[in-house]
Amino acid sequence: MSKIHVTTKVNGDDVEFLCEPRETVLDVLRDHLNLTGAKEGCGTGDCGACSITVDGRLVCSCLMLGAEAEGKEIATVEGIATGETLHPLQKKFIEYAALQCGICTPGILIAAKNLLEREPDPTEEQVRYWLAGNLCRCTGYDKIIRAVMDTAADMREAS
Amino acid sequence: MALDKTETGESYEGRTSYTHVGTRVDRPDGLDKVTGRAKFGADASAPGMLHGAIVRSPHAHARIVKIDTSKAEALAGVKAVVTRDDFATGLTGEEWNVLENVMAGDTALYDGHALCAIAATSALIARDAVKLVEVEYEILPHVTDVDKAMEPDAPIIRAGQQSKLVPEGMHPNVVNYYQGGHGDMAAGFAEADLIIERHFTTEAAHQGYIEPHAALATLGADGKGDLWCCTQGHFIVQKTCAALVGIDTSQLRVTASEIGGGFGGKTTVFLEPVALALSRKANRPVKMVMSRSEILRATGPTSSASMDIKIGMTKDGRITAGKGVFRLQGGAFPDAPAGMAAECSFAPYNLSAVSIEGYEVMANRPKQAAYRAPGSPMAAFAVESVVDELCKSLDLDPIETRLKNASREGTKAAYGPTWDRIGLVECLEAAQAHPHMKAPLRESEGRGVAAGFWFNHGGETSVSLALSEDGTAQISVGTPDIGGSRASMALMAAEVLGIEYENIRVTVADTATLGYNDVSHGSRVTYASGLATINAAKDAVAKLCDRAAQKWGIDPDAVVWEDGCAKPAGPNAGQFDPMPLKEITRRMGRTGGPISGHYEATPEGAGVSFGVHIVDAHVDRETGKTSVDRYTVIQDAGKAIHPTYVEGQFQGGAAQGIGWALNEEYVYGEDGRLQNTVFLDYRIPVASDLPMIDTVIVEVPNPGHPFGVRGVGETGICPPLAAIANAVSGAVGIRMTSLPMSPPKILKALKAQSDG
Numbered sequence: 002m003s004k005i006h007v008t009t010k011v012n013g014d015d016v017e018f019l020c021e022p023r024e025t026v027l028d029v030l031r032d033h034l035n036l037t038g039a040k041e042g043c044g045t046g047d048c049g050a051c052s053i054t055v056d057g058r059l060v061c062s063c064l065m066l067g068a069e070a071e072g073k074e075i076a077t078v079e080g081i082a083t084g085e086t087l088h089p090l091q092k093k094f095i096e097y098a099a100l101q102c103g104i105c106t107p108g109i110l111i112a113a114k115n116l117l118e119r120e121p122d123p124t125e126e127q128v129r130y131w132l133a134g135n136l137c138r139c140t141g142y143d144k145i146i147r148a149v150m151d152t153a154a155d156m157r158e159a160s
Numbered sequence: 161m162a163l164d165k166t167e168t169g170e171s172y173e174g175r176t177s178y179t180h181v182g183t184r185v186d187r188p189d190g191l192d193k194v195t196g197r198a199k200f201g202a203d204a205s206a207p208g209m210l211h212g213a214i215v216r217s218p219h220a221h222a223r224i225v226k227i228d229t230s231k232a233e234a235l236a237g238v239k240a241v242v243t244r245d246d247f248a249t250g251l252t253g254e255e256w257n258v259l260e261n262v263m264a265g266d267t268a269l270y271d272g273h274a275l276c277a278i279a280a281t282s283a284l285i286a287r288d289a290v291k292l293v294e295v296e297y298e299i300l301p302h303v304t305d306v307d308k309a310m311e312p313d314a315p316i317i318r319a320g321q322q323s324k325l326v327p328e329g330m331h332p333n334v335v336n337y338y339q340g341g342h343g344d345m346a347a348g349f350a351e352a353d354l355i356i357e358r359h360f361t362t363e364a365a366h367q368g369y370i371e372p373h374a375a376l377a378t379l380g381a382d383g384k385g386d387l388w389c390c391t392q393g394h395f396i397v398q399k400t401c402a403a404l405v406g407i408d409t410s411q412l413r414v415t416a417s418e419i420g421g422g423f424g425g426k427t428t429v430f431l432e433p434v435a436l437a438l439s440r441k442a443n444r445p446v447k448m449v450m451s452r453s454e455i456l457r458a459t460g461p462t463s464s465a466s467m468d469i470k471i472g473m474t475k476d477g478r479i480t481a482g483k484g485v486f487r488l489q490g491g492a493f494p495d496a497p498a499g500m501a502a503e504c505s506f507a508p509y510n511l512s513a514v515s516i517e518g519y520e521v522m523a524n525r526p527k528q529a530a531y532r533a534p535g536s537p538m539a540a541f542a543v544e545s546v547v548d549e550l551c552k553s554l555d556l557d558p559i560e561t562r563l564k565n566a567s568r569e570g571t572k573a574a575y576g577p578t579w580d581r582i583g584l585v586e587c588l589e590a591a592q593a594h595p596h597m598k599a600p601l602r603e604s605e606g607r608g609v610a611a612g613f614w615f616n617h618g619g620e621t622s623v624s625l626a627l628s629e630d631g632t633a634q635i636s637v638g639t640p641d642i643g644g645s646r647a648s649m650a651l652m653a654a655e656v657l658g659i660e661y662e663n664i665r666v667t668v669a670d671t672a673t674l675g676y677n678d679v680s681h682g683s684r685v686t687y688a689s690g691l692a693t694i695n696a697a698k699d700a701v702a703k704l705c706d707r708a709a710q711k712w713g714i715d716p717d718a719v720v721w722e723d724g725c726a727k728p729a730g731p732n733a734g735q736f737d738p739m740p741l742k743e744i745t746r747r748m749g750r751t752g753g754p755i756s757g758h759y760e761a762t763p764e765g766a767g768v769s770f771g772v773h774i775v776d777a778h779v780d781r782e783t784g785k786t787s788v789d790r791y792t793v794i795q796d797a798g799k800a801i802h803p804t805y806v807e808g809q810f811q812g813g814a815a816q817g818i819g820w821a822l823n824e825e826y827v828y829g830e831d832g833r834l835q836n837t838v839f840l841d842y843r844i845p846v847a848s849d850l851p852m853i854d855t856v857i858v859e860v861p862n863p864g865h866p867f868g869v870r871g872v873g874e875t876g877i878c879p880p881l882a883a884i885a886n887a888v889s890g891a892v893g894i895r896m897t898s899l900p901m902s903p904p905k906i907l908k909a910l911k912a913q914s915d916g
Contacts, residue, residue, distance in 0.1 A: 023284060032283075037203040038196020040420070042370040043452040047839035050370055078196035087194065095190035098804040101643035101812065103193035104200060104371040104420025126848075133848040136839065138368045138421050139643060140808055141815030142847040 009070040011036065012080030020067035027051045027062035029070070030077060038078035038107045042136065049135030052108035053077050059115045061134075078107035081114060089152045089159075090114055099148035101139035109135045113149045121157055125150060170691060170763050172863045180654040181867055184804045185661050187647040189418075201374030201390030201417045206445035209376070210239055210279040212431075212438050213286035213448070215293045216458060217268030217275055220302035220524040220832025221315065224266055224295065227276050231292040237285040240442035243276045247437060248406035255403045257493050261527045262404070262433055268297070269317065269492035270524050271833040272457025279438040279446045302524040302832040306489035307466045309333045309523040317492050317522045330519075338499035338518035340575045341483075348481025348513030352472025356549050359468050360542040362881065362899040363825035366461040367531050368816075368844045371420020373459065374449040377435035381443070383407040387414045389432050392422040392640055393679025397429055398671045404433040405440065412436075415670040416640040423816070424530030427679045430459055453837035460529025461826055463488035463496045467542040469505075473550045477561040481513035482506050482574075486539060489521040490528040496520040497528075500615075501535030503575035504878070505543045507613035508584055508770060509565045514574040524832055530681060533614040533874035537817060537881050541899065544610040544882030549895055558609045558886075559592045559772075567770075583796030583860030583870075584611065584770035590856050591772045596792045605778040605789060606890025612773070612878025616766035616871040617682025622675035623692035625653065625700050625757040629749075631742030633657060635696070636669035637689045638677025643812075643873075644805040645685045649693045651801050652867065656697035658724025659741060675760055683871025686801055687766050687862070692759040694866050700757030707751050708739045765864015766871060771795035773814065773879035777887035781910060784903030786822050786888055792854040798862040798870030806872050811853040813876020819845045820877075821884040825900050 004019040011034060018033045030036045030053070039062055042050035046061040053062045054076040081088045090113055093099070100106045109132060116123060116131045123131070128149050129142070137145060192198035215227075229241045244263045251259055264273045276293055280286040301315040308314055309331070316332050323336045330337075349355055371390055379385035385407065391397050394414040402409040419426065431448040439446040450459070466487040472480040484505045490496025498518030506514050518535075551558045566585050572578045591597065591609065601607055624636045635649055646666040654661045678684065701721045708726030709716040718733035719726050725738035748755050776790040793810040800806040823843055827835040836842045861868025881899060889895050894909045 021282075021284060028283075031202075032205075036196075037199070040200065040371065041202065041449070042372065042420075043839045045452065045838045045840065047452075048370055078194075082195055087191070091194040094194050095186050098184075098187070098644065098808055100190075100193055101805070101808055102369075102371070102419060102421045103189075103198055104369075106193050107196045110194060129847040129850075133846040136370055136844060136846060138370055138423070138816070138844060139812045141811035141845075141853050142850055143811045143853045144804075144808060146847065146852070 005068045007068060007071050009072065010074045012076055022068060024067045025063050026065045026067050026070050029067040030062060036077055036079055040104055040107060042104065049112060050105050050108045052111040052135065054111060054115055059112055078110055081110060088114065089156055093148045093152040097144045097148040099140065099144040105135060105137045109137065109145060117153055117156065121153060123153060169866055170765055170864055172861050172868050173866050178655055180651045180661055181801050182803060183651065184802065185647060185651065187644050188650060188666060189641065189646055198418045200371055200420050202372065202449045204376045204388045204417065205447065206376060206378065209445040209447050210281060210442055211283040211286045212277055212279045212435055212446045213290045214274045214434065215276040215290050215295065217264065217273040218271060218833065219268055219297055219299055220271050220304065221300040222268045222297035223300060224264060224268060224275060225298055226296040228294040229276060231294065232278055232289040235285065235289050235292060237281040238278060238289045239281065239444065240279040240438050241276065242434065242437045242441055246441060247404055247433065251403060255400060258400055258428060259404050261493060262430055270526050272454065272526060274458065277434045277438055279442050304523050304525055304828040304832055306464050306487050306521050306523060309489060309521050310487065317524060321494055321522065333522045334519050335494040335522055336520035338502050340502060341515035342572065343511065343513030345481055345483060345513050345515050349472045351474065351480040353475045354550060354553055355470065355472040356546050357470040358546055358897055360545065360897045362465045362538040362541060364461040364464040365531065365820040365824045366456055366842065367423035367425035369421030369423060369425055372450040372452065372455055373431050375432045375435045376445060376447045377432065377439045378445045379405065379436045379440040381440065383411050385412045385436055387412060387432060387436065388417055389414065390417045390419045390426060392419065392426040392642060392681055394640065394671055395638060395676045396679050397432055400429050401433045401436055405436045413670055413672045416668055419640050419642055422642055423532045424534060424681060425460055427530050427681050452839060456837045456842055457834050458526050460527050462531035462534060463490055463528045465501065465538040467538065469542045469546045471546045471550060473554060475554055477554065477556045477564050479509055479511060479565045482509065482511055483515045484539065484543060485517045487519040487521055488535065489523040489525065491525040492522055493527040494520055494522065497535030501539040504536035504613050505539035506574045508562065508567055508611040510567050510571040511574065516574050532813065532816065532877040536612060536614055536878045537820065540610060540612045540878045541881035541885055545885050545895065545897065548886040559588055562611055563588045581860060581863050582768060582770060583858050586858045586860050587770055587772045587794045587796055590794045590858055591774055594774065594792055594856065596774045596790060596854065599790070601776060602778065604781060604891050605776055606887040608775050608777065608883040608886030608890065610773055610879040610882035610886060612771050612875055614683065614769050614875040614878055616687065616769055617684040618688050618763040618766045619678030619682060619684050620676050620762050621688040621692045622677055622760040623689060623696045624674060625696040627700055627745045627755045629745055631659065631745050632663040633659065635664060635666045635693060636674055637666060637693065638669060638674045639680045639685045639689045640668050642680050643808065644802060645689065647805065648686050648690060648801040652690050652694050653697045656694055656701060657741060683873040684766065687865055687869050687871045688763050690801065690869055691763050691865055692761065695759035696757040698757065699759060700755055703755045704741060704744050707744050707748065710751060712736050763864065765862065767798055767862030767864050769796055769870045769872065769875040771875045771879055773883040775883045775887045777884055777891055779888060779891040779906060784906035784910065786901060786906065788818055788851055791851055792856070793876060794856040794858060795872060795875055796858045796860050796870060797872045798865065799859055799868035800857050801869060803857060806857055807855040809872045810855045810876045814853050814880050815845050815850055817877045817880020818850065818884060821881045821899055821901060823900050823902055
């Protein structure tokens, strides 16, 4: 089977890869580009562990084909921090113990960051519904919701 | 802080204040986990690596007539195929059961049972090859329901598995029997003013960890292997895998990856021995990762249960007798936790007459695996529902009544032991005082209360602590960190050594580095690895004191360790300035060599744990949908080493319980196939389903741990099924006796109510 040549941007870097027509963006990130931050929890778009943004839009990378990344700008958890400075959400997640095992954390951080870029002052209900596509089995979401709400408050104050 | 350095205790020190323990520090692996660089099971790769995939039975019960792999083997890129013939023979007991589960022998025992595995140069080719394998089956009759599996005409799943303890005349699918209790049951029930007897059922729920099982295996023809996998216990993986592929245990080195949730489901092996067998055959590393549907079909959910409860009570709320019968199916294998269900069922109550029975039943379902306090949540659901109904019928306060009958120090439990210091009364009193109990309820909303119990566990434990020249410490533990335990270990070691938390690094060491460590299960890690860490640190402190004594030329017994320094024990020991840890380690190469501390034991003072949950649930009578409006968890932690992570355990247990109570279930079709094999259909709670979950940490020290720690991981899932059922029953005015209380089931109950 012939492979498809794709040119794209991942976390601001120019990237080229060859992928099978059947391979997803998640397969490409993890198996070809060695970016294993996005996780596969289900492969059917139900758990959100593979969340990335494509041209600023939140998507499950397991539901998008690698070939569809042509000409797009992809952002993954590996690109959230700036150098050694963590994003406020990353700091707050550690401080609040908003993770136990940490497998859902990359997807939740991507989704929460995307929410705060759209809505800097979300209600608890908005946060809960925005994150309803990201399953966490450990925490019961309590500390995650608090971390996101408090990060939003801090970021509003800082801006 | 004075320490008796000769003490290597497993008993409570009675200390009242701590420097590090009880603080809410950042976890040491936090940065890795928020940046995506933490390496989980599926994140590893190796040069020359192949990818494995498994052929699974679509039938619930079928004799395997023939497996034809020729077309698959002819596919370009396929490098190895294994079947049961590629595994060890002559295994017995649980090792045989595990082998039979990870690779079927002559019969497929459930939908999803593994029959054959393939390794290929890519995951896509391996999956294509799976479709080319032709299997000829002889379909056999099947049974998936626990009660039906016990009926006389039920198909026999595997003959010859029945234990001698099983009462005569029972179906061969009943493989084990447990019986316990004490007192005169007839006299107890005769004393009662009201007796309520009810039947309850719960469906199987899956642990639902978000990280799929994954393994990267290398095994050579020389019998030496390396395995990387996500597991709750790499030492049991080492032992089991070595037996299943027929090599020496010590020749297989297993490294535990970061683990993306387990909840009991990763305490055994599934892919790991298969990846090893494929690797040996292909002579290349093999990586295997399960799909979600493979996880749901072929790894262990918990048991489904059928239970009968009978309880008698006097008008003033004294329980006079309690009887429980618990039937749990464990898939096509023995060991369903029926005995543990029976043992936990009446644990919160001080009873003079109690009788408990458990039946382990086989059915054509995947081999059940532990799920957070196995057996206890369903037993609590049944018993606490009847207690609630008795309280309602007799117009008694549910907490007052539980206090009146509560187990306390000295109470003899139904399963034998007499309790040491326990914290149930303190939990009930905290519940009584909580503002949640006084908050008003809206229409169609009910409030439920329930208590729950878990044993907690000790287990084989081995910890090493090495001091560095710069006065910092490295700790090697053998229990995978499943939710922040590295932080807890570092806090406990910092307390003993008198150095800063940040100056300690905790590593989950591989199987070649430490002696055998039991699995991260039984809520044992903070208790047992914690106890071992404390004692390893004390061992190092004793050696530090020796070096100081040497330097000062005094007896080592005349040196004490305080605030991170060796000091003379008193004026008679001599006048010397305190010698800080750093000063001793800086010179240790010249004063006797490296200083390390070790501790190995099987501690047995885990200390049981109780919890009490309060929940407000609203039922929409039109749609049958239940929403949880308010939730409070109160639980005895003994001593909370890291309170934030203790709260997290409470909240996580409650959330899983909410899923199990309201929505999660294994749905089998008439054909015996699992109908809901993806997260869309096996729906675990999402953020918009839940409220904030309030927590109260009760601290009644465990006499069996130096700092008083009790495990906290499992008890949190014991009360919720009952508490929510009590709330829902109150909201709709109907006693709900079957879980999950999904909208169709609630609507059916409401219809029956309105039809009279």
